[in-house]
Amino acid sequence: MRKTTVAWLGALGLGFAVMSPALASPLDAVPLDGNAGVECGGKGQPDCPLQGWMKKEIAKPKAAANNEALAANLSKIPAFAPKSWADDWKKISDAGAKAAQSGDKEGINASCKSCHDKYRKEYQEKYRKDPLPTPAPAPSPKP
Numbered sequence: 236m237r238k239t240t241v242a243w244l245g246a247l248g249l250g251f252a253v254m255s256p257a258l259a260s261p262l263d264a265v266p267l268d269g270n271a272g273v274e275c276g277g278k279g280q281p282d283c284p285l286q287g288w289m290k291k292e293i294a295k296p297k298a299a300a301n302n303e304a305l306a307a308n309l310s311k312i313p314a315f316a317p318k319s320w321a322d323d324w325k326k327i328s329d330a331g332a333k334a335a336q337s338g339d340k341e342g343i344n345a346s347c348k349s350c351h352d353k354y355r356k357e358y359q360e361k362y363r364k365d366p367l368p369t370p371a372p373a374p375s376p377k378p
Contacts, residue, residue: 276363283363285315297343305343306335312350314368317361320354327353 334342
């Protein structure tokens, strides 16, 4: 049995795709349905969809103190929330975006911590392999 490889196409907002080595091109890739058995997020594994997006669109601008991009990207997070969490994710991410707009590092960190403390474990257990909504919010402009 051939191994399949997993390609992260997050920059295109396509989530995960599974490609057989026999396929001629990535255009032949088949999108996954939710938790279709592809392992992600662990050591030596590809990032899960939201994890990869967060690293690129939240962690990088946060580390670079690019508060404009950070604020814009924080406002996109509610689009990724499971329906029952959307209002709370909006409230939390709006607080983070407001903190970013004013350069309040403690406020940014508090917003991130609040969401992670409340939702991270359950999100990872239930939704971590799910593709991001299509179309995913556009990535922020490069700093």
